[in-house]
Amino acid sequence: MNDILAALRAAGEETRLRLLALCDRADLTVSDLTRILGQSQPRISRHLKVLCDSNLLTRLREGSWVFFRLERQGPIATLIEQILAQLPADDPVLLRDRARLEAVQTERASAAQAYFRDNAAQWNAIRSLYVEDAAVEEALVAILSGGNADYRLGHLLDIGTGTGRMLSLLGGHADSAVGIDQSREMLALARTALEDAGLRNCLVRQGDMYALPVDDASMTVVIIHQVLHFAETPAAAIAEAARVLAPGGRLMVVDFAPHDLEYLRDQHNHRRLGFSVEEVEDWCRRAALSPLSTHDLAGRPQAGQSLTVRLWLAERPAT
Numbered sequence: 001m002n003d004i005l006a007a008l009r010a011a012g013e014e015t016r017l018r019l020l021a022l023c024d025r026a027d028l029t030v031s032d033l034t035r036i037l038g039q040s041q042p043r044i045s046r047h048l049k050v051l052c053d054s055n056l057l058t059r060l061r062e063g064s065w066v067f068f069r070l071e072r073q074g075p076i077a078t079l080i081e082q083i084l085a086q087l088p089a090d091d092p093v094l095l096r097d098r099a100r101l102e103a104v105q106t107e108r109a110s111a112a113q114a115y116f117r118d119n120a121a122q123w124n125a126i127r128s129l130y131v132e133d134a135a136v137e138e139a140l141v142a143i144l145s146g147g148n149a150d151y152r153l154g155h156l157l158d159i160g161t162g163t164g165r166m167l168s169l170l171g172g173h174a175d176s177a178v179g180i181d182q183s184r185e186m187l188a189l190a191r192t193a194l195e196d197a198g199l200r201n202c203l204v205r206q207g208d209m210y211a212l213p214v215d216d217a218s219m220t221v222v223i224i225h226q227v228l229h230f231a232e233t234p235a236a237a238i239a240e241a242a243r244v245l246a247p248g249g250r251l252m253v254v255d256f257a258p259h260d261l262e263y264l265r266d267q268h269n270h271r272r273l274g275f276s277v278e279e280v281e282d283w284c285r286r287a288a289l290s291p292l293s294t295h296d297l298a299g300r301p302q303a304g305q306s307l308t309v310r311l312w313l314a315e316r317p318a319t
């Protein structure tokens with residue numbers, strides 16, 4: 001009862017209720033919230049502290065930035081969601097907050113798009129050497145869903161989420177989904193994509209694939225899509241992915257089969273020129289995962305060059 005009373009006291013104040021309503025729509029920083037509410041930063045920070053202390057909001061650190069996110073797990077979260085659902089849609093204060101939130105989001109999205117534009121040419125050059133993304137995604141969904149249109153993925157983790165493409169593709173089938181990436185620019189793109197898609201069960205966090213900010217055995221499906229070739233020690237990245245998989249959980253690795261396009265090392269920072277089937281399966285076994293299958297999608301040759309995309313599926317045994 002004490003926890004519920006503390007939560008109600010925290011939420012029972014106008015500014016704090018407005019902060020909760022805003023964080024229900026997006027992950028926001030103190031400076032975003034200061035701009036939207038038009039109040040001083042120390043005042044907003046004090047209110048945020050009260051909301052975090054009573055577990056209504058969670059802090060997500062991203063380098064020197066901290067995002068505030070509405071807590072969505074547990075009975076208190078359900079109570080707060082019900083309270084927020086009762087707020088009148090035509091309340092002028094809430095309507096103004098929402099309009100300012102949209103302005104902040106539009107500004108963020110255009111900064112993210114500028115970063116994307118600056119790098120898109122480089123990414124597209126590599127993409128043109130392999131099969132269409134849509135074909136890879138179709139194969140990935142077919143494997144994870146087992147052909148069932150209503151498939152569920154439980155708790156999903158996307159390591160090296162980049163623009164959040166895997167979360168956009170699969171998030172609607174997950175109870176919860178987390179994308180981890182080390183790049184703040186990429187996370188900004190992912191956050192915008194998830195907000196646009198209204199995928200509120202998905203969140204992104206800054207983190208390193210070798211030290212994931214995720215509990216042991218807490219995930220049902222883990223994806224490492226086009227990330228492993230950047231890894232200095234891919235075996236360690238697989239072992240870290242295995243650590244967070246629950247018994248019966250599955251790991252999907254998507255990367256290139258071995259190739260000899262050396263320039264991907266110099267110009268695109270690839271550490272590894274693809275992986276053999278056995279190599280990845282061996283790392284999985286060493287991380288106590290059982291390899292289940294592999295699937296190859298041959299690339300589109302251009303000037304004699306092409307890249308084969310390979311999908312590996314492994315499982316943490318149930319016992």
Ligand SMILES: C[S@@+](CC[C@H](N)C(=O)[O-])C[C@H]1O[C@@H](n2cnc3c(N)ncnc32)[C@H](O)[C@@H]1O
Pocket residue numbers: 159160161162163164165166180181182183186207208209210224225226227230
């Ligand atoms: C080619 S992108 C792939 C993005 C996404 N998985 C996709 O397929 O659309 C590779 C991503 O891995 C991230 N990355 C590289 N090394 C990482 C590390 N040590 N920890 C977390 N993310 C990393 C990069 O920031 C980048 O966003």
